[in-house]
Amino acid sequence: MIITRKFLSSFIAFIFLFTLSGCSIPTDFYLQNLTGTKKIIKINYPGNIVNSLEKDTYGRFSFNYIDDVVNPRLFKREKNIKSLGKIKIDSTSITVEMGPESTMRVEKAHNYHWNWRIASIEIDDKVYTIKELNENSDKIKNDYIFKIK
Numbered sequence: 001m002i003i004t005r006k007f008l009s010s011f012i013a014f015i016f017l018f019t020l021s022g023c024s025i026p027t028d029f030y031l032q033n034l035t036g037t038k039k040i041i042k043i044n045y046p047g048n049i050v051n052s053l054e055k056d057t058y059g060r061f062s063f064n065y066i067d068d069v070v071n072p073r074l075f076k077r078e079k080n081i082k083s084l085g086k087i088k089i090d091s092t093s094i095t096v097e098m099g100p101e102s103t104m105r106v107e108k109a110h111n112y113h114w115n116w117r118i119a120s121i122e123i124d125d126k127v128y129t130i131k132e133l134n135e136n137s138d139k140i141k142n143d144y145i146f147k148i149k
Helices: 005-020 050-054 075-079 130-136
Strands: 029-033 038-046 064-066 086-091 093-100 100-106 121-125 127-128 138-140 145-149
Touching: 005 064, 050 064, 064 075, 127 145, 130 145
Parallel strands: 029 145
Antiparallel strands: 029 100, 038 093, 038 121, 064 100, 086 093, 121 127, 138 145
C-alpha cells in the first residue's frame, strides 16, 4: 500500500482539527465594585435555575469574592476564596450584596458560555443586558470584568 503525500497531509490535518475540537478555555465573568458603598446585585438567568443550584458541583453559583479590587488571576491561584451569601433566590434570579471596593466572580465558565448563561444583571435597580456587559467590560486575557463606578 502506497501512502501519498496528499493523503498523509489530509490525515494529519484531520487529526489536528479533531484534537483541537476538545479544547476549552476558562472564561470567567467578574464584577468589580470600585465605589465606597455596598451594591445590591441581581443576576437574572434565561431559564429556571433551581435544579442547577442543587447540582452545582462545579461552583458556578458560588459567587466567590475578595474584599479588594484584584486581578482575576488571583481567583485561579487562591484555594480558599470566600463566597457571598445569597440574599434572595427565585426560579430565574439570585440576589447578592457586594461589598465596597471588592471583586466578585459572577460566572465560572468555559469558552465564553457566560454570555448564554446570564440573561442580564441588575445593579442598584439598573438593568445591564449581556450586550451592554460585553461592550463595557474590560477583557483581561480570556476573562471579562465589568467595573461598577
